[in-house]
Amino acid sequence: AAGVIQSPRHLIKEKRETATLKCYPIPRHDTVYWYQQGPGQDPQFLISFYEKMQSDKGSIPDRFSAQQFSDYHSELNMSSLELGDSALYFCASSTAYQETQYFGPGTRLLVL
Amino acid sequence: AQSVTQLGSHVSVSEGALVLLRCNYSSSVPPYLFWYVQYPNQGLQLLLKYTSAATLVKGINGFEAEFKKSETSFHLTKPSAHMSDAAEYFCALNQAGTALIFGKGTTLSVSS
Numbered sequence: 001a002a003g004v005i006q007s008p009r010h011l012i013k014e015k016r017e018t019a020t021l022k023c024y025p026i027p028r029h030d031t032v033y034w035y036q037q038g039p040g041q042d043p044q045f046l047i048s049f050y051e052k053m054q055s056d057k058g059s060i061p062d063r064f065s066a067q068q069f070s071d072y073h074s075e076l077n078m079s080s081l082e083l084g085d086s087a088l089y090f091c092a093s094s095t096a097y098q099e100t101q102y103f104g105p106g107t108r109l110l111v112l
Numbered sequence: 113a114q115s116v117t118q119l120g121s122h123v124s125v126s127e128g129a130l131v132l133l134r135c136n137y138s139s140s141v142p143p144y145l146f147w148y149v150q151y152p153n154q155g156l157q158l159l160l161k162y163t164s165a166a167t168l169v170k171g172i173n174g175f176e177a178e179f180k181k182s183e184t185s186f187h188l189t190k191p192s193a194h195m196s197d198a199a200e201y202f203c204a205l206n207q208a209g210t211a212l213i214f215g216k217g218t219t220l221s222v223s224s
Contacts, residue, residue, distance in 0.1 A: 094209075097209040100161060
């Protein structure tokens, strides 16, 4: 069965640079969630989209933005990167108003 | 506010022994409850979920969990641990269509 695809899988950036993470949900899933997992931490919710509209917002820094496109894939844009942004970024997809979320393999971002 | 508490950040068992990972939740409305497993440098894999259909839920790899409303608990068990069960386990909850709230995680170590 098709799963959630995230790219790139690994990313190394310098401080103050920008990064774009991409997420391709499971086919026919219209809802996407982004989570950030710091080293040794639990995943923290950043932002979610339903039918290309932002549906909820969590602890996402103002330096980050995201959107969902017409094909339902989503991109997380991160600017002015800081050392503390080094983390594993997960995307999860779901269908509307369903409880179960399916996670992608994550993008590991390292900011130097 | 909703929250998840996992008792014990680290649990060690011998191969063949019972695995018990504890999870308590707080929610003003009936939640959906999940257990996810994360192997080193990998994504989050859904082990099992409680959606009110049955209080005893069976998942993959021989794991099961029992929902106890009176104790606000959703503990994860496996009768006989395997070396391959060594991983990080996260308990989580949500309402339909909303972000997951995770516990801090429990690292399971299995010794031979």
